Amino acid sequence: MTQSIVVQVGQCGNQVGCRFWDLALREHAHVNQVGVYDEALSSFFRNVDQRGADSSGDKITALKARAVLVDMEEGVLGEILQGPLRSLFSSTQLISDVSGSGNNWAVGHHTYGLAYREQIVDQVRKAAEHCDCLQCFFLIHSMGGGTGSGLGTFVLKLLEDEFPEVYRIVTSVYPTAEDDVITSPYNSVLAMKELTEHADCVLPVDNQSLVDIVGKIQHMSNTGKPGCTIKKDCTIISGQGGVVKVEKPFDAMNNIVANLLLNITSSARFEGSLNMDLNEIAMNLVPFPRLHYLLSSLTPLYTLADVSVPPRRLDQMFSDAFSKEHQLIRADPKHNLYLACALMLRGNVQLSDLRRNIERLRPTLPFVPWNQEGWKTSLCSVPPVCHSHSLLALANNTCVKSTFFELKERFVKLYRRKAHLHHYLAVDGMELAGFNEALSSISALIEEYTHLESPLMPNAPRLTIAT
Amino acid sequence: MSVVSLQLGQCGNQIGQELFSVICDDSNGPNRKKYKQCSDERFFYETSTGELVARSVLVDMEPKVISQVVVNASKSGRWRYGDKACFSQKQGSGNNWANGFCVHGPRHEEAVENLVRREIERCDRLAGIFTMMSVAGGTGSGVGTYITQRLRDLYPNSFILNQVTWPYGAGEVIVQNYNSVLTLSHLYQLSDAILVHENDTVHKICSRLMNIKHISISDVNKVIAHQLASVLQPAYTADSPSHYCTNPIGELMSTLVCHPEYKLLSLCNIPQMSSTSLAYSVFHWPGLLKHLRQMLIASARMEEGIDWTVSAPSAVTSRGESATNSRHKNFNLSLANLLILRGKDVSTAVIDGFKDPALYVPWLNTENSFSTWSSPVAFNGYEKSATLVSNNQSLLKPLNNIVRKAWNMFASRAYVHQYTKFGISEEDFLDSFTALEQIISSYTHL
Numbered sequence: 001m002t003q004s005i006v007v008q009v010g011q012c013g014n015q016v017g018c019r020f021w022d023l024a025l026r027e028h029a030h031v032n033q034v035g036v037y038d039e040a041l042s043s044f045f046r047n048v049d050q051r052g053a054d055s056s057g058d059k060i061t062a063l064k065a066r067a068v069l070v071d072m073e074e075g076v077l078g079e080i081l082q083g084p085l086r087s088l089f090s091s092t093q094l095i096s097d098v099s100g101s102g103n104n105w106a107v108g109h110h111t112y113g114l115a116y117r118e119q120i121v122d123q124v125r126k127a128a129e130h131c132d133c134l135q136c137f138f139l140i141h142s143m144g145g146g147t148g149s150g151l152g153t154f155v156l157k158l159l160e161d162e163f164p165e166v167y168r169i170v171t172s173v174y175p176t177a178e179d180d181v182i183t184s185p186y187n188s189v190l191a192m193k194e195l196t197e198h199a200d201c202v203l204p205v206d207n208q209s210l211v212d213i214v215g216k217i218q219h220m221s222n223t224g225k226p227g228c229t230i231k232k233d234c235t236i237i238s239g240q241g242g243v244v245k246v247e248k249p250f251d252a253m254n255n256i257v258a259n260l261l262l263n264i265t266s267s268a269r270f271e272g273s274l275n276m277d278l279n280e281i282a283m284n285l286v287p288f289p290r291l292h293y294l295l296s297s298l299t300p301l302y303t304l305a306d307v308s309v310p311p312r313r314l315d316q317m318f319s320d321a322f323s324k325e326h327q328l329i330r331a332d333p334k335h336n337l338y339l340a341c342a343l344m345l346r347g348n349v350q351l352s353d354l355r356r357n358i359e360r361l362r363p364t365l366p367f368v369p370w371n372q373e374g375w376k377t378s379l380c381s382v383p384p385v386c387h388s389h390s391l392l393a394l395a396n397n398t399c400v401k402s403t404f405f406e407l408k409e410r411f412v413k414l415y416r417r418k419a420h421l422h423h424y425l426a427v428d429g430m431e432l433a434g435f436n437e438a439l440s441s442i443s444a445l446i447e448e449y450t451h452l453e454s455p456l457m458p459n460a461p462r463l464t465i466a467t
Numbered sequence: 468m469s470v471v472s473l474q475l476g477q478c479g480n481q482i483g484q485e486l487f488s489v490i491c492d493d494s495n496g497p498n499r500k501k502y503k504q505c506s507d508e509r510f511f512y513e514t515s516t517g518e519l520v521a522r523s524v525l526v527d528m529e530p531k532v533i534s535q536v537v538v539n540a541s542k543s544g545r546w547r548y549g550d551k552a553c554f555s556q557k558q559g560s561g562n563n564w565a566n567g568f569c570v571h572g573p574r575h576e577e578a579v580e581n582l583v584r585r586e587i588e589r590c591d592r593l594a595g596i597f598t599m600m601s602v603a604g605g606t607g608s609g610v611g612t613y614i615t616q617r618l619r620d621l622y623p624n625s626f627i628l629n630q631v632t633w634p635y636g637a638g639e640v641i642v643q644n645y646n647s648v649l650t651l652s653h654l655y656q657l658s659d660a661i662l663v664h665e666n667d668t669v670h671k672i673c674s675r676l677m678n679i680k681h682i683s684i685s686d687v688n689k690v691i692a693h694q695l696a697s698v699l700q701p702a703y704t705a706d707s708p709s710h711y712c713t714n715p716i717g718e719l720m721s722t723l724v725c726h727p728e729y730k731l732l733s734l735c736n737i738p739q740m741s742s743t744s745l746a747y748s749v750f751h752w753p754g755l756l757k758h759l760r761q762m763l764i765a766s767a768r769m770e771e772g773i774d775w776t777v778s779a780p781s782a783v784t785s786r787g788e789s790a791t792n793s794r795h796k797n798f799n800l801s802l803a804n805l806l807i808l809r810g811k812d813v814s815t816a817v818i819d820g821f822k823d824p825a826l827y828v829p830w831l832n833t834e835n836s837f838s839t840w841s842s843p844v845a846f847n848g849y850e851k852s853a854t855l856v857s858n859n860q861s862l863l864k865p866l867n868n869i870v871r872k873a874w875n876m877f878a879s880r881a882y883v884h885q886y887t888k889f890g891i892s893e894e895d896f897l898d899s900f901t902a903l904e905q906i907i908s909s910y911t912h913l
Contacts, residue, residue, distance in 0.1 A: 001530060001557060002557055002558050039531075132557060133557035133558050271535055273481075273684040274639070274684060275477060275529070277529060277559045277561060279559065279560075279561030279562075279563075280559070280561045280605075282561070283561045283562045283563050283882075284562055284640060284641040284642060287881035288881065288884070289884050350681040350682060350683045351670075351682050351683050351684050351687065352679075352680075352682035355635065355637075355670065355682075362637065370881060371641065371876060371881065372872070373636065373638040373872070374641045375637065376562075376638070376640055376641050462870070462871070462874055463874075463897075463900055463901055463904045465901075465905055465908040
């Protein structure tokens with residue numbers, strides 16, 4: 001069994017991270033009724049004894065998260081240290097400063113990067129030493145701010161340098177056009193360059209999509225139509241049953257992202273008839289090294305309370321996974337090209353259901369010609385809490401280029417006027433060239449995606465044997 | 468003589484466990500003391516406490532599957548796996564053939580070789596090594612190929628039979644075609660024979676013949692295990708008509724693999740139906756054999772949807788005349804066939820239909836192309852059961868599809884960086900493609 005370490009950077013990263021730990025505990029408690037420290041738990045948690053050393057026994061004594069929490073201002077981390085999850089983290093795992101990054105990527109990346117490099121490397125190394133077999137780093141951050149975006153991508157580069165063999169899966173929350181941070185386009189594009197070059201896989205998440213999903217669920221629970229009542233607290237946005245009792249404002253949206261991470265790692269943690277490990281995600285979904293941005297969709301969003309509703313929900317679940325309402329970023333995959341697609345099923349789903357639905361959906365989805373049947377599938381027997389089965393669809397689709405294109409447009413609008421640039425250039429280590437490089441990086445990325453859509457040469461002639 | 472099995476990767480391990488289960492269940496049927504004795508000796512050894520332990524080595528790069536398989540085996544109460552017969556690591560091969568072949572294989576070769584040697588030394592006489600793996604993933608395919616290579620070097624005089632499972636055409640793993648091409652091209656040089664199962668075919672058997680509504684992986688594996696057991700369980704051959712053949716794998720090889728250029732074997736087994744239907748069905752040898760013969764020449768792998776319009780060409784008038792012109796376009800030419808009949812009144816079965824020289828390539832003697840094994844013991848609950856192991860053209864189409872898809876993907880160089888990262892270069896890919904085109908060409912121009 002392998003272990004993963006979560007590195008959460010910045011306010012958004014830490015808030016999402018908190019929801020992740022809460023829901024992870026809830027999931028494991030649900031599965032592991034006996035209180036034994038099993039392999040599944042060890043993927044994200046350590047079992048420690050009185051003195052804080054790794055406990056050798058079977059029973060759970062105290063759990064510590066395999067995590068490093070970084071933020072350059074004290075608010076969020078302070079809350080964690082005082083909240084119900086505090087026992088999960090020892091104080092050394094939290095790295096913080098006082099004044100924050102002021103929504104300035106350069107401050108996060110260059111100033112704090114330099115200042116905290118040693119400390120961060122130290123903490124990560126310590127966490128890695130506690131792992132038998134470290135497979136993956138999960139980095140959670142936002143793109144629009146200063147710390148998550150700047151320091152987060154600095155940490156990414158650091159992880160690549162220090163641990164080149166360990167996969168880096170990054171969950172990035174992208175800002176919407178109406179974002180209240182004016183410089184978010186700068187921060188995002190500067191961060192994009194780092195993500196393209198140093199991450200193995202990126203799962204972009206859009207705040208607007210999260211808001212839409214929350215809205216949809218709340219609409220469903222409020223409409224009161226017969227047969228439509230949602231089972232209370234059995235939605236993808238609910239944190240009920242977790243350790244944290246008090247619900248905070250962004251929790252509903254953050255729970256969705258936390259569920260995404262839980263579902264991605266489910267097959268690696270729990271048993272199933274067709275397993276999919278984390279290294280298989282990168283292997284199957286990344287055909288060209290820089291094109292590693294994956295579109296994710298989660299279903300079901302909720303479980304209906306009315307049990308007499310006929311159980312043909314399974315096929316519906318597959319269809320939903322490819323509908324725009326369940327995607328975590330706003331994009332239009334069906335009008336673009338799929339390069340690859342992975343279906344990760346949890347719970348009581350049989351092979352025949354899976355095959356039938358793949359057959360059914362295949363003609364409706366445009367795949368790139370050299371990967372006409374490009375599906376990766378996995379079946380994990382343990383369902384998520386409150387659902388009997390669930391599906392996570394991860395797709396590498398050229399539709400992400402439109403998201404990046406919009407981002408680039410917003411960047412250029414500001415950059416043309418040199419607006420707010422002086423804040424960045426005032427920082428030691430940040431130069432105008434950095435902006436130009438970031439701009440050309442994102443342009444090249446968009447170009448690469450577009451190029452794949454152009455009609456390729458017809459089937460390449462096969463090798464012939466001289467008879 | 469005993470068979471040592473090697474279960475590789477998730478697929479190999481799952482199939483292996485089902486195979487031993489079927490063998491054990493079959494051997495424990497009524498009225499078959501000598502059969503059971505022979506089968507037990509072939510596949511199991513007895514501990515001091517009288518328990519049956521499988522002669523099998525389990526290899527996987529991550530631990531979850533092996534632990535599940537070992538637990539399932541012990542649940543039966545009749546047999547189990549050896550305590551020290553398993554080798555697993557913590558992190559899988561990530562569906563990457565290069566990772567399996569270039570990294571994990573060499574890293575762990577000694578440990579695995581020791582385990583295999585222990586099993587081999589435990590046998591009085593070794594009939595052969597039987598490996599089970601899939602070609603789509605990373606461990607079964609990559610590590611499996613590497614281990615086969617090592618075993619070939621270490622045991623040059625032993626028979627190695629590789630059972631491989633080909634994935635669903637409509638994708639289980641995106642890079643499955645690359646992994647398949649790399650595996651098959653290497654295995655062809657190393658193995659004595661490659662026995663192929665296709666997930667698509669077995670799935671159809673489950674849905675249409677066995678009427679299983681919700682097919683699970685376990686159902687698919689049970690069908691594969693049933694087919695394999697029908698070949699490997701004790702039987703009388705032409706050479707040893709009164710006691711069970713002691714060299715099953717050797718006999719199989721010498722019958723079916725007459726030329727090193729042609730090593731692909733396929734399996735047909737009838738009847739296959741759900742246990743509820745079985746209770747109401749009666750079988751007759753003439754009917755079964757007629758169906759089986761038509762399945763052979765029409766390349767049907769299951770007993771439904773057989774194309775009865777395909778017929779064997781009329782007898783060749785002179786030895787020099789080529790039969791290709793009179794052949795139906797879908798006619799499946801065989802190099803060699805092995806018919807295994809099990810069950811009641813097996814001596815009354817008339818097998819002349821399979822001796823027709825029109826079924827076989829003209830440059831081989833028919834006496835050498837066809838043989839029969841039989842056993843009067845009813846197999847796995849079927850009163851009569853017939854299996855055909857065949858070296859013929861029927862695998863051409865699926866193989867061609869795999870190569871075509873892999874070549875298209877390779878033309879755009881997609882995913883190639885994942886392989887070069889671990890040591891497989893574009894040259895290696897081209898070599899593998901060439902090898903497979905050669906195999907396809909050989910079988911096409913039979």
